[in-house]
Amino acid sequence: MSTRTWNFCAGPCTLPAIVLERMQTQLLDYQSSGMSLIEMSHRSASYEAVHQAAIDGLRRTLSIPDNFQILLLQGGAMAQFSMLPMNLLAADEAAAWIRSGQWGNKAQVEASAVCRADIAWDGKASDYLTMPTTADLDVTDDARFLHLTSNETISGMRVVDWPDVEIPLVIDASSDILTRALPWDRIGVVYAGAQKNLGTAGLGVVIVRDDLLEARRALPSYLQYAAHAKANSLLNTPPIFQVWMLSEMMRWVEECGGLAHFETEAAQKSGDLYSVIDGSDGFFTNPIPVALRSMTNIVFRLPSDELQASFLKAAEAANLTNLKGHRSVGGCRASLYNGMAPQGAAALADFMQDFARRAG
Numbered sequence: 001m002s003t004r005t006w007n008f009c010a011g012p013c014t015l016p017a018i019v020l021e022r023m024q025t026q027l028l029d030y031q032s033s034g035m036s037l038i039e040m041s042h043r044s045a046s047y048e049a050v051h052q053a054a055i056d057g058l059r060r061t062l063s064i065p066d067n068f069q070i071l072l073l074q075g076g077a078m079a080q081f082s083m084l085p086m087n088l089l090a091a092d093e094a095a096a097w098i099r100s101g102q103w104g105n106k107a108q109v110e111a112s113a114v115c116r117a118d119i120a121w122d123g124k125a126s127d128y129l130t131m132p133t134t135a136d137l138d139v140t141d142d143a144r145f146l147h148l149t150s151n152e153t154i155s156g157m158r159v160v161d162w163p164d165v166e167i168p169l170v171i172d173a174s175s176d177i178l179t180r181a182l183p184w185d186r187i188g189v190v191y192a193g194a195q196k197n198l199g200t201a202g203l204g205v206v207i208v209r210d211d212l213l214e215a216r217r218a219l220p221s222y223l224q225y226a227a228h229a230k231a232n233s234l235l236n237t238p239p240i241f242q243v244w245m246l247s248e249m250m251r252w253v254e255e256c257g258g259l260a261h262f263e264t265e266a267a268q269k270s271g272d273l274y275s276v277i278d279g280s281d282g283f284f285t286n287p288i289p290v291a292l293r294s295m296t297n298i299v300f301r302l303p304s305d306e307l308q309a310s311f312l313k314a315a316e317a318a319n320l321t322n323l324k325g326h327r328s329v330g331g332c333r334a335s336l337y338n339g340m341a342p343q344g345a346a347a348l349a350d351f352m353q354d355f356a357r358r359a360g
């Protein structure tokens with residue numbers, strides 16, 4: 001087998017080799033059917049079993065209560081920025097958004113094309129380097145839900161205390177789903193693009209509480225949550241490859257020990273990097289308050305652009321790839337989604353420590 005690098009890409013993400021290998025062995029001839037799964041009818045028994053396994057695996061792993069429907073939709077997370085308010089709000093109704101960074105902000109801007117998208121809090125004054133407490137929120141009286149981003153993928157910061165408000169929470173969990181438990185008793189909808197913790201791009205998972213399913217305005221059927229729920233996400237041809245990947249990911253996640261395993265592992269992997277950063281005497285810096293640091297996207301800077309360039313180059317040569325920060329913020333970023341093995345995070349931590357010692 002070719003040598004795979006430790007790939008710290010923020011999305012699409014690295015995937016477990018065993019998941020890719022299992023799909024590879026079945027790719028040409030799925031379970032002796034004489035054809036690939038991606039060549040088969042989506043109404044076939046073979047595909048339906050995979051489709052249901054993906055949904056059931058999500059329900060078990062995330063302990064999703066029975067009064068929530070799990071939808072598998074195309075368009076990734078971004079499609080939900082507008083599809084979601086179109087379903088949950090009549091044209092003259094409003095909701096509130098937390099603007100906590102680039103993703104939270106984008107969600108609010110996109111929503112404002114289809115509804116009154118009020119701003120419950122905006123982190124601009126802190127350069128988007130902190131999260132609000134419930135007391136900081138200014139939720140308008142007629143807001144029907146509160147939207148938040150559980151992990152800001154670009155700045156490397158996460159929500160730790162879920163807001164305690166009267167209205168349902170709507171959570172974009174794209175970059176930390178399956179790394180921690182979710183507060184179902186406060187949730188109306190959770191959604192995530194699949195290409196970070198769930199598999200490959202081209203699929204969005206949308207988990208909707210039953211009483212919010214029915215659209216509050218007239219919508220074409222593809223945009224209606226209720227239509228997808230009624231068809232068990234087989235309203236039209238689903239993205240078969242992506243759903244297959246999701247089902248194999250969920251199988252692997254459960255084999256590894258489920259949510260509890262990955263919650264522990266996320267703390268351990270991110271802890272490896274943060275302790276090198278904090279122990280580097282200021283050689284590496286991270287701007288996020290310690291309590292709010294992301295466990296999936298670890299950002300850091302070096303003392304100069306020159307050192308950063310040589311760090312990235314040397315890392316690449318050591319098989320540690322895709323560590324460059326988002327183009328809008330610069331710096332470095334190591335994304336440690338569930339597909340990144342603890343050995344990968346440990347290898348990066350060792351490399352960083354060694355680099356700082358040699359350069360410092």
Ligand SMILES: *Cc1c(COP(=O)(O)O)cnc(C)c1O
Nearest residue numbers: 076077078103153172174175193
């Ligand atoms: C990556 C990401 C998105 C965008 O996901 P797409 O599937 O590419 O639309 C949205 N929100 C968050 C928090 C993300 O990390």
